[in-house]
Amino acid sequence: MQSLEFRAMNTSVLLAAEGHDWAMAGLNAARRFIEDCERRFSRFLPESELSQLNRFSGTWVTVSDDLMDLLTQSLDFYNETNGLFDPSILTDLKRAGYDKSMDEIRAHGVSSLFASNRTSRPAFDETSLDPIGRRVRLPHGIEIDLGGIAKGWIVEKAAALLSSYSAICAVSAGGDICFVGEPSDGSRWRVEVEDPLKPDETVAVLHVGQGAVVTSSITKRAWSQNGQPRHHLIDPRTGEPAESSWLSVTVFAQQMTLAEAYAKALLIGGAREAERLCSQRPEIAFIDVNANGELFCSQNSKEYLDALDYIRF
Amino acid sequence: MKLLKFGLRFWIALTSVFSFMVGWVMIAHSPKPVQSSTASSSVSAPPTLTPLQPLNFNSNNSQSSPFIVQSPSNIAQAPIFKTGGS
Numbered sequence: 074m075q076s077l078e079f080r081a082m083n084t085s086v087l088l089a090a091e092g093h094d095w096a097m098a099g100l101n102a103a104r105r106f107i108e109d110c111e112r113r114f115s116r117f118l119p120e121s122e123l124s125q126l127n128r129f130s131g132t133w134v135t136v137s138d139d140l141m142d143l144l145t146q147s148l149d150f151y152n153e154t155n156g157l158f159d160p161s162i163l164t165d166l167k168r169a170g171y172d173k174s175m176d177e178i179r180a181h182g183v184s185s186l187f188a189s190n191r192t193s194r195p196a197f198d199e200t201s202l203d204p205i206g207r208r209v210r211l212p213h214g215i216e217i218d219l220g221g222i223a224k225g226w227i228v229e230k231a232a233a234l235l236s237s238y239s240a241i242c243a244v245s246a247g248g249d250i251c252f253v254g255e256p257s258d259g260s261r262w263r264v265e266v267e268d269p270l271k272p273d274e275t276v277a278v279l280h281v282g283q284g285a286v287v288t289s290s291i292t293k294r295a296w297s298q299n300g301q302p303r304h305h306l307i308d309p310r311t312g313e314p315a316e317s318s319w320l321s322v323t324v325f326a327q328q329m330t331l332a333e334a335y336a337k338a339l340l341i342g343g344a345r346e347a348e349r350l351c352s353q354r355p356e357i358a359f360i361d362v363n364a365n366g367e368l369f370c371s372q373n374s375k376e377y378l379d380a381l382d383y384i385r386f
Numbered sequence: 387m388k389l390l391k392f393g394l395r396f397w398i399a400l401t402s403v404f405s406f407m408v409g410w411v412m413i414a415h416s417p418k419p420v421q422s423s424t425a426s427s428s429v430s431a432p433p434t435l436t437p438l439q440p441l442n443f444n445s446n447n448s449q450s451s452p453f454i455v456q457s458p459s460n461i462a463q464a465p466i467f468k469t470g471g472s
Contacts, residue, residue: 074461084472089465125435133432208432224472243464247472256464267470275468290471323469 074256075100082111082224083174084247088231090239091257099238103231107246110230113139114223116163117174123219127163131213133203141207143219143226144200150222150334151197153353157338157346159309161197163216166307169314170298175305178296183303191312220305225249225287225333232329250286251329269293269320270366277360277368279377281325287332289340290321308341315341319361325377326357335359 076089077100088103090096113122122140136144150158166172168191170183195212202209211217224246232244232251241254243262252262261280268276269292279286291314294305308315322340326332335357339347351357351371358374370378 074464076459076461076465087465087467089461122435129433129435135432135434137435243467245467245469248467248469249472250467250469258463260464262464262467264467264469267468269470272470286467286469288469288471293471321471 077101077104079104081107082115082227082246083176084224086247087245088235088243090235090242092239092241096239096242099235099242102238103235103244106234107227107231107244110139110223110227113137114143114219114227116218116220123217123223126209126211127216130211130215133201133208133210135207136209138207139226141202141204141209143223144209145202145204146226146330147217147219147222147334148198148200148202150330150338154334154338154342154350156196156198156309157342157350158222158334159197160217160219160222161194161200161211161215162307162309162312163218164194165191165312166218166305168312169303169307170296171294171303171305175294183296183298221249221287221289221333221337222330225285225329229285229329248286248288249329249333252281252283252285255282266323266360267321268366269362276362276366277370277378279323279325281377284325284327285329285332286323286325287329287336288321288323289336291315291317291340292320306337306340317341318343319363320366322359322361324357324359325374326354331357 074089074091075093075096076087078085078087080086086107088100090099112118115121116123116127118124122137126134126136126140147160151160171178172184194215197215197217199212200209228244228246228249228251232242232253235242235244236253241257243250243252248267250264255261261282264279264281264286265275266277266279266288268274269290289306291304291306296303304314306315307313317340319340322336324332324336324339326335331354335350335354336359338350339359339361342350351359355373358371358377360368360370360374360378362368
């Protein structure tokens, strides 16, 4: 098994593939793809395609097939989760202090010490898409952040690219992982789920086959604004960092973007929304950790779980 | 009679050639189709987002290459992955 580690998308990336020369070529090709995609979908780069789209809100613009695919999927998940997954919270995210990359915030702190008042904005589903003409019109006054779903999309596409070199491979970006095939030694892929309260410790171990594992957490991208603890998961209903009963949610699904959208929606919606969300997508398995550090899991996640201590959901 | 037939054929051939030449000249000198400009059209063309610079994979100069070529490491077993949000 060949592996390659590097830093991209403000997080650590790990690629792995079985094989020798072809696998090595695949790892380098996947790396180039990830770094190229980061330049296209980052909201922190003014020349990225996403930043340009945000500048043209209210106007029809022609976009790439990839951005069209991401926006189409985002709109579908927005409708499916009743708006709990909403990429149009960028203005609220900036208001909460996340107006530069997390590396910069960790180094220099937030720019705005005080959050300004929230202003009303159009809903994300007012976005107009013309897939045939590859044209998009964001409602005037909204900005979108494709952060998590773009990362998931990039990881999935990079895994697909890598699988053309090696049939057994994996791509992980900051713990959002896409697995293709299963290791040829007969084992399954081993995934350690971090304890959100003690990142050096493991709260559970998953053994999974082909598919996607994604974790959303409110303890990782967190900072302080005027003494108030803030994090990057905005509740679209309030425009403020979500006050969730859960600290982290880990989702296992067959599709990366699906896992991304549901990990976020489940974390923001909490136990109150979990039943409704999972009834829509019974194929999704998830585990969550609450504020007391207790682990809960969905019924169907048990087959993947080698938990140190868990309580059935 | 033969002379009349010959005269008619000559007349038809001559007028055909003449008509063809007149048509050629008229079309050659007719105004070209007017292209609708952005300013004159009621529907403005959508802006196209600036394409990204092509990636220079073949550059031998590591200073100008946007990527650092790193040799993958060989490991006996599949690595253990960690997930916890990023």
